[in-house]
Amino acid sequence: MIPCSRFRILGVIALAAMLISLPAAAAEHTVGPSGAEFSTIKDAVDWAVGGDTIRVMSGTYTDPVRIDKKLTLIGVDSGSGAPVIAPQPAASGIEIHADGCSVQGFTIMGSAGASGIRVSSDSNFIRHNTIQDNGEGITFVSSDKNSIVGNTITGNNRAGITLTASSSNTFDDNTIQDNAIGMTMDAESRSNTVSRNMFFNTQNVVSKSPSSLWSSPATYQYIYLGTTVKSRMGNYWNDYRGKDANGDGIGDIPYPTQTSVAAGEGNDPYSADDFPLMDPVTYYSTVSVDATPASGAAITASPSPVTTRIPVTARPAQTAVQSPLPTQPSTPGTSGSSGIGEGFARILQNIPLTAVVLIAIGLVLAGIGVYLFVFRSSEEVSLPESLAPVTTRAASVLKGAVDKTWGLVTRPAETVADMAEETRASPLPAATDQKNYFPRELESKYTDISFVGRGGIAWVFSAYRKTDGVRVAVKIPISFDEVTGKCFLNEIAAWETLRHQNIVEVSAVNILPVPYVEMEFVPGSLEALEKPLPVWKAVRLITGVTEGLRYAHDHGFIHRDIKPHNILLTDELVPKITDWGMSKVLAADVKKSSVAGFSLSYAAPEQVSPSEFGRTDERTDIYQLGVVFYELVTGSIPFGGESIVEVGNAILRDPPLRPSEYNPEAEAVEKIIIKCLEKDPAQRYQSAEELLAALKGYLDEDDG
Structure with a gap:
């Protein structure tokens, strides 16, 4: 027969072994x-x-x-x-x-x-x-x-x-x-x-x-200013x-x-x-390790397949950490998970929460029972010193189990039921305006909805489509009156038909259950860039916008409100024209144009005084693009004033200061910008094609 004291020691060892076998x-x-x-x-x-x-x-x-x-x-x-x-x-x-x-x-x-x-x-x-x-x-x-x-x-x-x-x-x-x-x-x-x-x-x-x-x-493959590139990165x-x-x-x-x-x-x-x-670093997107490292940079036509993805953007602070950091594999002599512990942890992950709670309570009660039997009996037991680390570790695990189980048992029922919801963000922003809200009728289509801003006639929201998880932008009319509705539908009638890499693409339009437009989400804008930009970078951005305008003009549309706010930028710095609310069909009667307004600082002379300079056409977009180009390389707009009258008179009468007076490096593109800004439309580039040819001449010279 085994003496009682030995039995108790064996019981302690068994209890310690059971607890240590936990992860x-x-x-x-x-x-x-x-x-x-x-x-x-x-x-x-x-x-x-x-x-x-x-x-x-x-x-x-x-x-x-x-x-x-x-x-x-x-x-x-x-x-x-x-x-x-x-x-x-x-x-x-x-x-x-x-x-x-x-x-x-x-x-x-x-x-x-x-x-x-x-x-x-x-x-x-x-x-x-x-x-x-x-x-x-x-x-x-x-x-x-x-x-x-x-x-x-x-x-x-x-x-x-x-x-x-x-x-x-x-x-x-x-x-x-x-x-x-x-x-x-x-x-x-x-x-x-x-x-x-x-x-x-x-x-x-x-x-x-x-x-x-x-x-x-390593050599990386990435997208920079819309071009796929391979290079090491400093x-x-x-x-x-x-x-x-x-x-x-x-x-x-x-x-x-x-x-x-x-x-x-x-x-x-x-x-x-x-x-x-x-x-x-945020300007270099879709970064991955190149499968065939090269000693220098080489521009390629398209990305090659890669398996290692490396994020490049600095992440904003997260509302909740979803997973622990990776830890080093355990080595002999260090504290680490045993294979048994890891397997047990994987099993626990697949057990329902209620079962975990019941198991934990059972373990705690069993531990308490053994504790009372071993340590509270009339006969005292002295453990060998070699067991001290084992029992200390067992006590640590037992305390954690007791604390966590007690927390689950004593937590209010409604809180336990909502544990899965603890890190979910509110789907709607806090509205400061009664009309600044996302219609509940559309909540079945989208999730993770957040307010982005407002345009001339619509609120803009960021959301994820529930059907495929793709992030999109959703435009909702600010009001649902007849005038706004007509403007909204006219805008989409033009926009929905345009499909080009430099034009924001519309993916869905409907008036039911409420009027809305779904389009690709583009995170940045030309307005947000710090100016002036290096001339070569400004040329590449303006070239992309001109390509989009050429496509639109070829399909019978002019924009008439080109400005930095309406030129969005992808993570790869690809410019995309948005907000076609002022667009009109070139062959249509002027009375059918959707909106009569424009942004004065970027307005062409024919928009300020049509009786003197004629009706708007493709060359209006070229003039406005010239204003944007001027601002990108100088950090200033060409015409300003203290009042609407002063700005209008400057647009109609004053010659612009030459861009090189602000930025000497802008002299290389000064002739292109000044030609875009001619008062008389007949003196400007007559088409987007002509402007692209001039820009290409600069790029060829710069590359040489």
Whole structure:
């Protein structure tokens, strides 16, 4: 017969083994100002064991965080923004002393005498954080093989990123702006890779690193200004002044990065960004690793199949983190999920919530029963010291199970029932105007609806079609009176027939259940671009718009309201003409035109005084495009004034200032712009075809 004391010891071991067999490494803890497992990040870190995940809800946390075990720390916007870590000025926000940690989704600020994040370990992931107003943004000391991706590092009073004796780190797709110095590396920091970041600082880099790479080691395939390109990709530097002769978005001359080379060291082959980006990273879309890397850039006719997708745009802060960061595979001697634990976790994912709750309650009750039997009997038991770590881990898992189960049991019934809805966004924007709403009659067709803005006669919403998940724009008339209805239908009658890559495409039109138009969603506009633009870029954009106008004119339509607001831009910077509300059929009677108004600043003389300059036609669009072209290369419109009368008189009588008086580089296209702006329509380009030929002449000369 086994003695009672031994039986109890075996019972403890069995209980510990059962608990440890649970997916311990996947244990999660929550931190929040209220209703969470912990109220401070520090307490959660102290309680957690290696491999755990800690989710931190919105709020401000003033304790510095020291991570000395492998943890995944995720900030979750639970309704009032990303959680903020703001310790005392002399303390770093987060210190990482363990290998393989992940930090994502935080705003870390206020460590004016220290660092937002200080890293002295290896193989960590720092992603999608905002690190601002510290002494240094991220500091690496004897820290290797870290991955720093998608962070915004701004307003730090010594440097955005500092590396001391730190090597083989990767910095990709970060925005580093308004810091005293963007990035510093000492001579002991080697083989770091810095690519596809955006630098907007007074001094962008101070580097003594002899072997760091300032561009991607791989060749990428991407779309830039509507053209598919293959090239390695460096970084965007706000003080880069090079040119781009072939239009691939890569500067022709390197950007120097090694600004502090010791005397006698000579020129280092790694001392420059050889592939500097002409524009911020967001202008390079549909980025993928090219299957056949090339040493230089080569423009191709169409994208080749690729399997690795790499996002290029910096993501805005998410309202909720949907999945934990990837963690390093567990290795012997480190805390990690066992195969049994991972399999058990997969099984749990397929069990209904009610069953999980019942199982958890059963485990807790069984654990309590064994606890009472083993530890509350009349005979005391002394466990061997070798079992102490096992029982400590068992207690940790048991506490987590009890806390989570108790939370499920005590949560109000309506809250439990709505758990799946916790991260869903409200389908409608908060309306400030009674008419600013999305009709409920259309909610069966669309989801994730958000207000974008208003045009002349319609509200514009972004939405996703429920049938295929494609994002579209939906226009709804501002009012449903007879006059607006006629204008709305006239607009669509013209627009619906136009199919061209430089014209926003209409995909659906109906007057039932309410009048609406569905069209392709285009995220940007020419109006939002910072001006003046480089001349070569302005020419390429104007060329795209002219191609769209040529198509429309060939099909019998003129636009009559060409302006930056009505020229949308895709992520690839392909211009698309929208808002054909003023368009009219060329052969139709003028009385049948849909709208009588126009935008005065971009109006042609014949629109201001038709009795003097005649009726509008294709050349009206060319004049207006000339005004847009002028604005793109100078940052100013050609005719202005203090009143409508002054603006109108300037359009009719005054010659424009030559674009080169604003921007000397604009002299190369000055003749083209001035010819578009001739008062007499007969003196302008007579067709979009003629204007395209002139633009092509500039492009050919520029490429040469």
